[in-house]
Amino acid sequence: MNNYVIYNLILLIIAFLCFNKSLSRITLLTMGGVNFLVANLIYINQFAGEATLRGAFGVHLVIDGLSRNFLLMNAVVWLASTMVGIKKKRNTVYYFFLALFLPVCNLAFVSGDLFNIYVVLELITLITFLLSSTTSKTKQFWAAMKYIILCTAAMNLYLLGVGMHFLESGTFDLSKEISNLPAGLIIAGLLAKAGVFFYSMWLIDLHSNAEPEISALLSGISIKGAVYALMRLQPIISGSYRIVVIFGVVSAITGVFFAMNEKNYKRILAQHTLSQVGYILVSPSSGAIYALAHGVFKSFLFLFSDELPSLDIEELLQKRLAVNKWLFLALASLTISGMPLTIGAAAKDMVLSTLTWQKPLMYIACIGTVASFAKFLFLPSARYEKIKNLPSYLLLSFYCLTPFVNHDRKFLSPILLILTGILFYFIVKRFLRPLPRTLENINNSAFLYIILVLICVVVSVNA
Structure with a gap:
């Protein structure tokens, strides 16, 4: 575990090489490649460990099943997004913050005490703001400002x-149960930062206006810091966690309802x-794989928007969309819809198998998800065209069909769910209209x- 900390400190130091324009791209690719190998080795070998730095009141770090999934997610998404980002003309400050994002998120996903979680989440917020506002576009800057104000x-x-x-x-350690009122405040803060509907409305504006590679980092990694924190704290706020589950269900359903009525791809x-954050939060035991x-x-x-x-x-x-491009879009759309033999299907089945009263409501969300993405499955196709970001898409395609996730080989129920969602889309598509953006x-x-x-406070006090 100590070696992993040293490894990330080395990444932090190496990030400064990005201020040299001639070294920035090779530095980013080297960092991403090495981190990709490290994360896969940790995941495949099921590495586990923990350490407390600077005594009993120091920083507690832990790698376990929860951390491993988040670390692999960080490695894959960061590498794919960086391979897209380095193709574009950016200044060295942008590349530095991009490099800094990687080890900070690694350390966030191994944090095991209350105060360290706060520090790294605030660091992620700051770096995300700086990444989102370095392109000098007015819309992006104001969306980033809204983000940092509300997240703070x-x-x-x-x-x-x-x-x-x-x-x-008298401790920040996770060894003692958090009483009701503090638990309510902690949950409220993390829910607002985690991407839960109604309370994370900064997300839509920022994600839809940012550059594709930044949107990928925001949605794929940044919001997961607070999600990780909620799941890490679940054992010591177990009495209050039911409010997280309720918000997760509401977010899952409401998100697809708004998405189905939306007309802009990135929105x-x-x-x-x-919506998808809801799937993660409703199941503390299987949310990490989702x-x-x-x-x-x-x-x-998000990257495919390019x-x-x-x-x-x-x-x-x-x-018309070139048929080779359509194949990648279809794969990503079917993965989020839960097509058998994809990581989406495996993760969705793991989550749904742990639910009780939430299951019928989450099935509604599943059908809505398929209906939202059905429109992309029936796009008119044209001849082949050159693909801009082929290496990134191949990397992500492999993980969409990743062989080391435990597939249960269910075929009938996921296919019926997808067919139901497609049918529902064709029934309601004429009635769909963009909804007000008041929230x-x-x-x-x-x-x-x-x-x-x-x-959160009322539910926690009465827990």
Whole structure:
């Protein structure tokens, strides 16, 4: 475990080489390649370990089943996104922050104490803001500003809860149960940062306006920091975790409802990020594998926006997409829909098999997901065209069909689910219209946060 910490500190130091323009691209690719191998070795060999730095009150780090899935997700998504990003003309500051993002997220996904989680999540927020605002585009800058303001407000709630817990227990370690009121504040802060519908509406604006590779990092990795924290804390907030499950179900259903009515490709994906986070949160035992799956197929879909002739769905349906490009889009769409023998199907089945009262509602969300992506499966096709980011798509395609995920070989029920979703899409598509964006207005966020805190605190106090 100590070696893994040293390894990430070396990555942090190497990131400074990106300030040299001639070394920046090779540095990024080397970091990504090495980290990709390390993460796969940790995952395949089921490595486990933990360490406490600087004594009993120091930083606690742990690698276990939960961490392994998030570390692999970080390695795959970061490498695929970086291979796209280095092809574009960016300044050295952008490349430095991109390099810095990798080891910071690695350390976030092995954090095992309350205060260290806060520090690394705030670092991810800051780096994400800087990455999103370095392109000098006005829309991206203001979307990034909304993101950092609302995420900082959310983490202040988390820090308040952590402080209250420390006064009661005298420790930031995860060995003691968190009492009801601090638990409610911690949950409220992490939910607002994790990409839960109603309380993470900054996500849609930022993800849809950022560059494709940044959108992939945001959806595939950045929001997973708070998701990881919720899952890591679940054993010591078990009495209050039921509110997380409820918000997960609501987010899953509401997200697909908004996505089905959306007409912009990247906004559809952003709405689905809000929905897919719900799948992760409803199942603490299987959510980690779904986080890995979501990182793979959602980053695939965001990166693929570079290949589309238009982001407007109505225009896209009237234009022809090269058949070789369509195959990649179809694979990513079928993976998120749960096609058998894909990582999406395996992860979805693991999550659904752990549910009780939530299962019928999550099946509704599954059907809505298929309906949202059915439109991409029936795009008119044209002759072959050159693909811009082929290495990234091949990497992500491999993990969509990854051989080391435990497939249970169910075929009938997933196919019936997909056929039901496609049929539902053709029935309702004439009635679909974009919904109001009132909730995305930053002026309404304070009111939503107050409601979130009240709900979480009331449920936690009565747990």
